[in-house]
Amino acid sequence: MKLAQNLFEPAISQISAEHINRPSTTMMQDAWRRFTLNKLAMAGLVTLAGLIIFAFIGPFIIKYNYYSNDLMNTYLPPSWIHPFGTDALGRDSMARLMYGGRVSLAIGFVSVLINLSIGVFYGGISGYFGGRIDNVMMRIIDIIYSVPDLLYVILLMVVMGKGGLLNIMIVLGIVNWMGMARIVRGQILALREQEYVLAARTLGASTARLMLKHLIPNALGPIIITSALAIPSAIFMEAFLSFIGIGIQPPFASWGSLAADGRLNIPSYPYALFFPAAAIAITMLAFNFVGDGLRDAFDPKMRK
Amino acid sequence: MEHLLEVKDLRTSFFTYAGEVKAVDGVSFHVDQGEAIGIVGESGCGKSVTVQTVMRLIPTPPGKIMGGSINFLGKDIVKLSEKEMQSIRGKEMGMIFQDPMTSLNPVLTVGLQLTEVLKQHEGLSGQAATKRALELLTLVGIPNPESRIKQYPHQFSGGMRQRVMIAMALTCSPKLLIADEPTTALDVTIQAQILELMRDLKDKINTSIILITHDLGIVADLCSRVIVMYGGKIIETGNLDDIYYHPKHPYTWGLLKSIPRLDASEKGRLIPIPGTPPDLLNPPTGCRFAPRCEHCMKICTEQMPEYSQINDGHQVACWLQHPQAPKVAFEGRG
Amino acid sequence: MADKEVVTLEKDDTILEVKDLVKHFPMGGGFFGQRQQVVHAVNGISFKVKKGETLGIVGESGCGKSTAGRTIIRLYEPTSGQIFFEGQEVTKAYGDDLLNLRRKMQMIFQDPYASLNPRMTVGDIVGEGLDIHKLASGQARTDRIYELLEVIGLNPEHANRFPHEFSGGQRQRIGIARALSVNPRLIICDEPISALDVSIQAQIVNMLEELQEKMGLTYLFIAHDLSMVKHISHRIAVMYLGRIVELAPSYELYKNPQHPYTKALLSAIPIPDPRVEATRKRLVVQGNVPSPIDPPSGCYFRTRCPYVKAVCSEEVPQLKELGNNHVAACHLL
Numbered sequence: 001m002k003l004a005q006n007l008f009e010p011a012i013s014q015i016s017a018e019h020i021n022r023p024s025t026t027m028m029q030d031a032w033r034r035f036t037l038n039k040l041a042m043a044g045l046v047t048l049a050g051l052i053i054f055a056f057i058g059p060f061i062i063k064y065n066y067y068s069n070d071l072m073n074t075y076l077p078p079s080w081i082h083p084f085g086t087d088a089l090g091r092d093s094m095a096r097l098m099y100g101g102r103v104s105l106a107i108g109f110v111s112v113l114i115n116l117s118i119g120v121f122y123g124g125i126s127g128y129f130g131g132r133i134d135n136v137m138m139r140i141i142d143i144i145y146s147v148p149d150l151l152y153v154i155l156l157m158v159v160m161g162k163g164g165l166l167n168i169m170i171v172l173g174i175v176n177w178m179g180m181a182r183i184v185r186g187q188i189l190a191l192r193e194q195e196y197v198l199a200a201r202t203l204g205a206s207t208a209r210l211m212l213k214h215l216i217p218n219a220l221g222p223i224i225i226t227s228a229l230a231i232p233s234a235i236f237m238e239a240f241l242s243f244i245g246i247g248i249q250p251p252f253a254s255w256g257s258l259a260a261d262g263r264l265n266i267p268s269y270p271y272a273l274f275f276p277a278a279a280i281a282i283t284m285l286a287f288n289f290v291g292d293g294l295r296d297a298f299d300p301k302m303r304k
Numbered sequence: 305m306e307h308l309l310e311v312k313d314l315r316t317s318f319f320t321y322a323g324e325v326k327a328v329d330g331v332s333f334h335v336d337q338g339e340a341i342g343i344v345g346e347s348g349c350g351k352s353v354t355v356q357t358v359m360r361l362i363p364t365p366p367g368k369i370m371g372g373s374i375n376f377l378g379k380d381i382v383k384l385s386e387k388e389m390q391s392i393r394g395k396e397m398g399m400i401f402q403d404p405m406t407s408l409n410p411v412l413t414v415g416l417q418l419t420e421v422l423k424q425h426e427g428l429s430g431q432a433a434t435k436r437a438l439e440l441l442t443l444v445g446i447p448n449p450e451s452r453i454k455q456y457p458h459q460f461s462g463g464m465r466q467r468v469m470i471a472m473a474l475t476c477s478p479k480l481l482i483a484d485e486p487t488t489a490l491d492v493t494i495q496a497q498i499l500e501l502m503r504d505l506k507d508k509i510n511t512s513i514i515l516i517t518h519d520l521g522i523v524a525d526l527c528s529r530v531i532v533m534y535g536g537k538i539i540e541t542g543n544l545d546d547i548y549y550h551p552k553h554p555y556t557w558g559l560l561k562s563i564p565r566l567d568a569s570e571k572g573r574l575i576p577i578p579g580t581p582p583d584l585l586n587p588p589t590g591c592r593f594a595p596r597c598e599h600c601m602k603i604c605t606e607q608m609p610e611y612s613q614i615n616d617g618h619q620v621a622c623w624l625q626h627p628q629a630p631k632v633a634f635e636g637r638g
Numbered sequence: 639m640a641d642k643e644v645v646t647l648e649k650d651d652t653i654l655e656v657k658d659l660v661k662h663f664p665m666g667g668g669f670f671g672q673r674q675q676v677v678h679a680v681n682g683i684s685f686k687v688k689k690g691e692t693l694g695i696v697g698e699s700g701c702g703k704s705t706a707g708r709t710i711i712r713l714y715e716p717t718s719g720q721i722f723f724e725g726q727e728v729t730k731a732y733g734d735d736l737l738n739l740r741r742k743m744q745m746i747f748q749d750p751y752a753s754l755n756p757r758m759t760v761g762d763i764v765g766e767g768l769d770i771h772k773l774a775s776g777q778a779r780t781d782r783i784y785e786l787l788e789v790i791g792l793n794p795e796h797a798n799r800f801p802h803e804f805s806g807g808q809r810q811r812i813g814i815a816r817a818l819s820v821n822p823r824l825i826i827c828d829e830p831i832s833a834l835d836v837s838i839q840a841q842i843v844n845m846l847e848e849l850q851e852k853m854g855l856t857y858l859f860i861a862h863d864l865s866m867v868k869h870i871s872h873r874i875a876v877m878y879l880g881r882i883v884e885l886a887p888s889y890e891l892y893k894n895p896q897h898p899y900t901k902a903l904l905s906a907i908p909i910p911d912p913r914v915e916a917t918r919k920r921l922v923v924q925g926n927v928p929s930p931i932d933p934p935s936g937c938y939f940r941t942r943c944p945y946v947k948a949v950c951s952e953e954v955p956q957l958k959e960l961g962n963n964h965v966a967a968c969h970l971l
Contacts (some may be wrong), residue, residue, distance in 0.1 A: 005601065007601065007622070008626070010631065011601055136963065195749055196755040199745070199754075199813070203820065204741070204770045204771065205766070209770070218757055356885040461926045463926065491699050491862070491927075492903065494904045495926065496905070499908075518906065525908050526917045546909065546911040562839075563836060563865070563910060564868065565865060566868060566909055567911075574840040576837060576839075578804045580838070
């Protein structure tokens, strides 16, 4: 087949061998993209956003507050004026739920923040140094674990004096850091032997540098996931505390204390229990979906 | 004489979130009874996907056979159902994989894994199956087969495991044995043992072998014909003499120049092939090798080269073979 | 003038010396009075490396070559033995001395996919050495990073990219830039090309050779591919189960191997040349490498050696001088 002769002239190759065509993405952007594709996870995220707006911005919109009594209007069923009804003292239940939401969510986030700090620090040291130090530190955790969580919580609450919001946050943070520590330790133990960590050590990196620049950033995946799943756990535990009376004290509310109040009158007025319980359940479900979504998004095997 | 295996214009693609990856893009070759051919190429060239397609082991999402035919023993494998494939796999076609660590089931004894195949395909059971299994273990050179047959894979070393894999692949005396990088994960002295075993078996049992590897040394040792793949296509094929001493494709030539030879006397420079293997998501138009080729012409970047026949059995896909192209001589190798 | 010449001639140009280096790893167990099991990874190796040369260390899996490299660079602490760098003992260096040593001795790793921190930009990866040793900051640091990237064939625009956007060969080159950032004199290359495609391996090896010429670097090249090691090295040490069994100049080792293991190794390597392969005499050694937890007495290779004698199980063979800068450890010599 005869072709145009000029086709056989030499050509400089068009494609530059060292050019990168695709736009730069960090691991976080990559993970976010995968997260957004997960419908359940996004539904969870949207729900959480809705709940946060409900709890933190809602009170500015609604005209009721959480403490004004109105003894003429107690135990009203849900209506247009009081969408969630009123409680035993005539306070608007929706407002109580909103303020209560602030408390519950705040406790969830802050206590997990505390638990994260302790856990990452403890687990990081244990995993990095390994050997005997690791052994001793893990045995300490085993010992702490052998006592049931609730016992600790109750004891600590009794010791610290009940009720204060800060107290509850601290106690929940202190009681739950062990799981995070174990996970971080496992991650660090594995990452320690990665060649990029060895390379940093060969360059002369200090322990602090290794931890802060190399180890912890690469362990973030499981840390974020564990935190996301620890928040509903903390919220639930706070609910339980308030339920048994050593958590939030009246006139303040949390979803747990509201549920406790509502327990008294289930046959005649189920709404008082229903709405706070629903709020807790929805929050936990949403966080679980988000947590699962995060786990899938950070899974390196699913990359590309 | 009809070929044992004839692959015509095979196309296999993978559909990923980023698009269609044309892993195998129009591959045709044949294998005759009793011959050993080598398919060589680097990672991403499509050699593994080609034979996995022949074995119909491509996971069907995300992979898909886009076209072509695979004729084996008179049947077109592309058209067979999974059930029909199962009667071929293990019986007429045996396969050895690269990683002996993960190719054997860790919770079953070696004996059980062998007798399972025998039971399914040959209908043997009990004593007869065990006897045959012991024969096979002896055939592949495993000492003390009576005690070894009761052991678990983790009790075998890498080389031993690969021998067990070969035994499993040979249980039903298949007509075709496909070995996908069988020695890549092994030490060089163990590799020598396995290659010696495969050489003996080839002579003894007259099985055809398709050997996939990136190591041109192994191919020179074991095979009689070579297929060179690049970017999902076959770019050159021929017998040992053709490929090693008279290569016609710049990639083949470049590959031979860039690998160090143990028996090289002078401390010469290796001549690497510049650039990197092509991105199969967005392959270059025209010849896949053009971006890295020092003889690249305008036509190479525009049109896919056709196959030219150099002599009987030696084919190459390169525009340099076109009568209008400038004459290029690759220096002779001794 | 005459005095200066004499001084030059006598000056020792050994940059690295290793004496009887041993590295054992304790395994689990060892509680309750049981004897703790030990992996005998490196069992007393000694050699010298001259400035500007490439010493290849070759051996199969489990021979201890990687462990030896990592012990020399103090990623692992030696169990016993001595390491000398430029004449000074550095076996137990710590603190500032160790930091100084780290500037002079660097390492390139095997796995291009694991040797770069996926969370750091390429620029930061290459600049980490500069940061740790406070070699440059601000604009000077950026300039130096761009300079290093260009040396390895990348562009300054790549500094803001992440490792996963690069190919295996490019990543390996980034690793080389990282090692070069502190201006080392010796680079230990731990299987730097094993994980790369064949056509890319030659690119990396050529780059290493060019850098050696340009910058006067010394290499310790650890690999299992004897063909490549022979190509790049001036001298080669063959290791088996933690011991050096033979050490000779590259071509001499190929032409005139003395140790039975070396002979078997050479015979086992396929040569991409069908006529040569067809006529080769093969020495296929049977069996497997013994376990490093419980190595055999005397010569470690005796369990597979076709020439084994009684003395081989009684005495450990020492490296014997065979002339021509060639030593081997075998009772048959």
